[in-house]
Amino acid sequence: MIANQKGGVGKTTTAINLAGALACFGQETLLVDIDPQGNATSGYGFDKSEIEIGTYQALLDSVPVEKTIKASPMELLDIMPSGKDMISAELDLADEFSRENRLRDALGPLRSLYRFILIDCPPSLGLLTINGLTAADRVIIPLQGEYYALEGLASFVETVERVKSTVNSSLEIEGGVLTMFDPRISLAQQVREQLSNFFGDKLFKTSIPRSIRLAEAPSHGKSILQYDPRSKGGQAYLALAGELLGRRGWEVVKID
Ligand SMILES: Nc1ncnc2c1ncn2[C@@H]1O[C@H](COP(=O)(O)OP(=O)(O)OP(=O)(O)O)[C@@H](O)[C@H]1O
Ligand SMILES: [Mg+2]
Numbered sequence: 574m575i576a577n578q579k580g581g582v583g584k585t586t587t588a589i590n591l592a593g594a595l596a597c598f599g600q601e602t603l604l605v606d607i608d609p610q611g612n613a614t615s616g617y618g619f620d621k622s623e624i625e626i627g628t629y630q631a632l633l634d635s636v637p638v639e640k641t642i643k644a645s646p647m648e649l650l651d652i653m654p655s656g657k658d659m660i661s662a663e664l665d666l667a668d669e670f671s672r673e674n675r676l677r678d679a680l681g682p683l684r685s686l687y688r689f690i691l692i693d694c695p696p697s698l699g700l701l702t703i704n705g706l707t708a709a710d711r712v713i714i715p716l717q718g719e720y721y722a723l724e725g726l727a728s729f730v731e732t733v734e735r736v737k738s739t740v741n742s743s744l745e746i747e748g749g750v751l752t753m754f755d756p757r758i759s760l761a762q763q764v765r766e767q768l769s770n771f772f773g774d775k776l777f778k779t780s781i782p783r784s785i786r787l788a789e790a791p792s793h794g795k796s797i798l799q800y801d802p803r804s805k806g807g808q809a810y811l812a813l814a815g816e817l818l819g820r821r822g823w824e825v826v827k828i829d
Contacts, residue, residue, distance in 0.1 A: 574709035578729050580696035582722075583715040583752030585612040586787055587813075588693035590806070591713075593796030594814035596650040598825055600688040603642065606655035607632075607676065607701050609662065613693040614654040617645045618794025624656030631679040632704065633665055638679050647799060651687075666700045673700070673740055677708035698732055706736040711747035716768060718754035718761045718780065723771065747820075748775035750813060753783040779812040 575588040585608070592604040606613040607628055611621040631641040631653060645652045666672045680690060694705045706712065712733055716722045730746065737744040749772045755761050769776050781787075784806035790797045797807040815825045 574692040574694060574705045574712050575715060576692075576694050576702060576705060576712050576729070577714050577716065577725075578696055578698050578702070578732075579717075579725050582696075582717045583781065584696070585610075585616065585693050586791075587713070587715045587750065587752060587781070587810075588613050588691050589616045589791065590787070590797050590810035591814055591817070592650055592689070592691045593647055593798040594810045595689050595691075595817070596647050597798050597802075597811065598814055598818060599649065600818070601649050601686065602689045602691065603651045603653065603683060603687045604645070605653040605676075605680070605690060605692045607659075607662075607705055608655055608693055608695040609659040609701075610695065611655040611657075611659065612791070614652065614656075615794070616791040617647075617652055617796070619643070619652070619654050621655065622657050624654045627654040627656045627659075629656055629658040629662050632662060632675045633669070638682055641679075642683075646794075647796065663699050663701055666704070673703050673707045676704035677741075680708050698729075703736065706733060706744060707741050709741070710743055711745055713747045714749045715752045715781075716749050716764075718751040718764050719758075722751075722764045723767055726771065746772075746775060747817075748772060748777050750777040751780040754780040755783050756780075777813060777816055779809060779816050781809045781813070782806060784809075 575584050592602050595602045614621055626641050630636045631638055642651050642653050692705045694702045749768055782805050786801045786804040787797055787806035790800040818825050
């Protein structure tokens with residue numbers, strides 16, 4: 574799961590492009606959009622208003638989960654899209670039995686079909702995010718390399734710990750990743766240092782630079798790996814995927 578309760582820190586940009594980069598490394602990947610904003614969905618060119626069967630149905634209706642998944646424009650990458658019905662998912666879940674476990678139960682049969690399942694979540698600690706944390710094995714926390722990066726981090730990590738000690742004992746923090754990083758700004762270096770103290774070796778060595786190409790790509794319905802893979806943003810997300818695979822001791826071969 575790619576998560577941080579803070580808004581606008583680069584969660585969706587990281588979910589879209591890390592998923593795309595993992596696919597470029599030959600990893601069958603599923604991107605699950607549990608955010609009612611549906612930015613990961615539109616970021617791959619899907620029109621939210623045209624999604625009839627997606628995450629909402631996986632969470633709240635008894636449809637076979639394969640039916641909620643679409644092939645993305647990238648090879649090896651599928652997406653569970655967020656439709657406009659997701660706007661009421663948080664409320665509708667509240668009345669349901671076993672309401673925190675819905676995503677975990679839905680994704681269960683898919684685990685053996687993908688090497689990675691990435692979940693993009695909303696900027697809150699509501700039931701949708703709790704569903705994500707209950708389903709996940711690992712959390713990657715994007716942090717904007719600017720002011721207030723650490724604000725709210727401790728309480729988010731506390732939430733992760735609470736989910737771990739109650740409903741999901743296998744949950745671990747995979748690490749923090751700095752986004753929108755500009756090394757020329759001395760404040761950014763200070764933030765990196767603070768985060769390095771906080772995360773230790775769980776802070777990804779790869780930082781994602783601030784890049785106009787990364788901000789443009791979603792308006793074309795493309796990940797950076799399709800839009801401009803040679804840009805510094807594209808190279809950074811490939812490096813992040815390489816680092817994630819390297820941590821697992823997996824051989825990294827990029828396929829074109
Ligand atoms: N590395 C980057 N360089 C330039 N712009 C970026 C970068 N990362 C993200 N952005 C831009 O910053 C904004 C917020 O990014 P994004 O949507 O990924 O954050 P988020 O954490 O998913 O937001 P939300 O909390 O609303 O879901 C977007 O306009 C995005 O295009
Ligand atoms: Mg987002």
